[in-house]
Amino acid sequence: RDYHDPPPAPLLDMGELKQWSFYRASIAEFIATFLFLFFAVSTVVNYKEPNYTDQCSRVGYLGIACAYGGMIFVLVYCTSGISGGHLNPAVTFAMLVARKMSLIRAAAYMVAQCLGATLGVLFVFAFMYADEQQNSDGVVNVVSRNYSKGAGLGVEFVGTFVLVYTVFSATDPKRNARDSHVPVLAPLPIGFAVFVVHLATIPITGTGINPARSLATNLIYRGTAEAMDDLWIFWVGPFLGALAAAVYHKYILRAGAVKTLKSFRALGSFGSHPPV
Amino acid sequence: RDYHDPPPAPLLDMGELKQWSFYRASIAEFIATFLFLFFAVSTVVNYKEPNYTDQCSRVGYLGIACAYGGMIFVLVYCTSGISGGHLNPAVTFAMLVARKMSLIRAAAYMVAQCLGATLGVLFVFAFMYADEQQNSDGVVNVVSRNYSKGAGLGVEFVGTFVLVYTVFSATDPKRNARDSHVPVLAPLPIGFAVFVVHLATIPITGTGINPARSLATNLIYRGTAEAMDDLWIFWVGPFLGALAAAVYHKYILRAGAVKTLKSFRALGSFGSHPPV
Amino acid sequence: RDYHDPPPAPLLDMGELKQWSFYRASIAEFIATFLFLFFAVSTVVNYKEPNYTDQCSRVGYLGIACAYGGMIFVLVYCTSGISGGHLNPAVTFAMLVARKMSLIRAAAYMVAQCLGATLGVLFVFAFMYADEQQNSDGVVNVVSRNYSKGAGLGVEFVGTFVLVYTVFSATDPKRNARDSHVPVLAPLPIGFAVFVVHLATIPITGTGINPARSLATNLIYRGTAEAMDDLWIFWVGPFLGALAAAVYHKYILRAGAVKTLKSFRALGSFGSHPPV
């Protein structure tokens, strides 16, 4: 055992508010989430030819999945050294639950992410002439007609689970000890996780797995009341999926369960072999 | 020669059954194979537009290949430190043949993989409304009308051969000694191997190269008796391909053959230069 | 703090002109930019079937994005050890602003890049029979009819910002100290940044983010006066985006701002606690 788990982060750490690194990290989350949504949603609004004359040239769902996954790879690579590179309130929530960041920092990140995402989508909306906006189906997150609301919630849950599971696997101190350069490589599997979840779930929910993304697109592009109605699915599903991944990583993979069991057994063994 | 081949794993090691790491690894295989099939088959059932109105937007065979290969990259990355990241009875079989794991552990992995795969496919089936299920062609593994059963078997054999060959190359102790961080990078070529085998063989067999995948999809989605009839191809082909890759790696690439030859020669040399 | 920022490069360093490495680097930029444009524009001129009979076989916008991003990954990998692997006047400009290269070297690179790009596009033009040239829409950089000139400028600004931000992140001495092999991995996120910017902005401006590319294609393939008219957008946008990324990296992420603030505070503190 040649690694150390860092001590749990305090829930409230007022000292952070005096550090430039705290503000810098929040700014980095804001800028990166802005760039993420700007390029991803720009891809979505143009993913198909409006007039169906040359439809095969456009990037389609595969291009959308590449845009989301590719931007996450690039931006996590760029910001991981500054803020950890979350760009996603569900990831930040998982890090809070795992006691890897304080409540204050988590709140600041989530606000920065939601603001950055909204600004990014707003830029895409403002850049495009109004009469082209009808091409923007696929931007908002809604549950497809072929699936129930429950299925949509389940898909968001499992999609966020696999993303956060990858994040935990990539940033595990045990892994870092074994392979000293994992932090450098971590953004690649994280980006791929986002990519494959999009491939699978764009036709089901439009793929949220990021509450800031769903809030921003549904806020700016909502054409119907339905878009706003489904929004809770894209907050509850990802947060529950992130929570499940944190629990799975801590109690199954990092053997939290067996440690509890062992300390129990040790107690029993102490009881049965009492020192005289 | 600055590396050591680990000693062959015992076939039966009852001590494993008392270790948490044994159960943890089996759980990790179960969860990862569940996630693998859930996202891959979700992609397949939606790979094309049901009504052909906007068919070019969907991800097509290229997206299916990306889903299978991408999920394998992500999930092998996440689970390699826990269970080795097989997610495939053919890979587990190859590791057993190469004496890298005990028979007990191999059996537990295979059961976990088949259960996880079946549950993953079941979730996809249950999530989608029944009247959309006719869109699910391409989910099950059958030999295409343009190919004979023998060709299908051959394709499964060669496809699994290249996958297991990549796994052996990536996890070779000789390689680890030379390039200390190969384990970190191994999931990428393994994922790419799965990707390119899918590109080449989706139109031939739907691409099995993973008996747990074929069992699960054919079990849940079989519409015809034919699907069940072909299932043996997707167990025999991959197991034979895995066996061939293990033999090729051990006796050709790792020079097992020449060592046998040399010890034979040494014997002859001993006979011709006897000590007086 | 276990790293050193290298001292700022002198603006004028006549000694460089006597070094072979200066000429070698300029030649490498010339050859690499030639190869970049040759393969990228070859992909563009054939991205769709001219007669629409089998249009879905062609690579489409997704293939164009892969060609630009993939070539940048390969060529930055090949030339980073020789010239830094810019292949783009906007990147060279950012490096000049950040005082990482002299004015003389920056000027030589930019000339080499523009010459190489023009020669690369000229080869594509010369190779193809004249009656196929009408297929070459999408080669030149113009603002699409659905967007205003201002939006086109904004898109070029943000696209170059994310590219140069990635370049700075990948080559930061602080990062190098922490992860000793980042230079090896840097080309991958840089290539992906180019890829995703293309996915998002091909339908808007044809994607410039590289003034040498825009100059070369518009020079060789301009069919209309409009193509030449828009060219300023593809020089001003990228240079401003590169400048913004350099400022963002230096004053926010590398805490230049807080250092200035601290030295100001230190002064104030000095004033309020005067030595007696």
Next chain:
Amino acid sequence: RDYHDPPPAPLLDMGELKQWSFYRASIAEFIATFLFLFFAVSTVVNYKEPNYTDQCSRVGYLGIACAYGGMIFVLVYCTSGISGGHLNPAVTFAMLVARKMSLIRAAAYMVAQCLGATLGVLFVFAFMYADEQQNSDGVVNVVSRNYSKGAGLGVEFVGTFVLVYTVFSATDPKRNARDSHVPVLAPLPIGFAVFVVHLATIPITGTGINPARSLATNLIYRGTAEAMDDLWIFWVGPFLGALAAAVYHKYILRAGAVKTLKSFRALGSFGSHPPV
């Protein structure tokens, strides 16, 4: 200068013929080239829907490029430690010209590559029912109607140049000294180089840049005399491109030119400052 260029390999080294590693390397080249062509050509024969009913589902040129590039990445990764992972007579020729291997070994590799490639294509041909063979356009290498033979030769020259340039960059001892893990990462840019060259040149020549591939496909699938007529282009172009890349790397990038120049100058300097 913390690296050593290995001494030039002898042209004739009869001792090699007694080493198992020589035969093992040739076998590895044979098997890998077989696998390369088997999967790549399997992808090509099915890249489009024969009846145009659901053409968007098939992988198209993008999938073909992924198959060639992806297989090269995987197989170079698997065989680089055994044989260097050439899989291509043009790469082997470049290594011979650069004196990195003996003539005997180069000849053995080329024979193994051509045999492996032919067997791989033969398997694809034999597996598919005869009445489907008309779908196999795009398998053979011919110059497209839109381009002259000279353009085809030029495209093969430049395509092989960029591939061999990447191979030299990735295996440079200077680079290895600076970044100790480049050998591990080398297969990725090499695979990407193959990928992007295919994207750009499939519509022009079908993309050769590998004489063994062109020989095998044209031999097995030639339907017309034209296919055989063009074959010389796919041997001369790649060999000349490989030669140019070797010269460029040695005399420009590795400063062979300046060394010659310096030794000339040193002579002049000796003349002008004679020892008394």
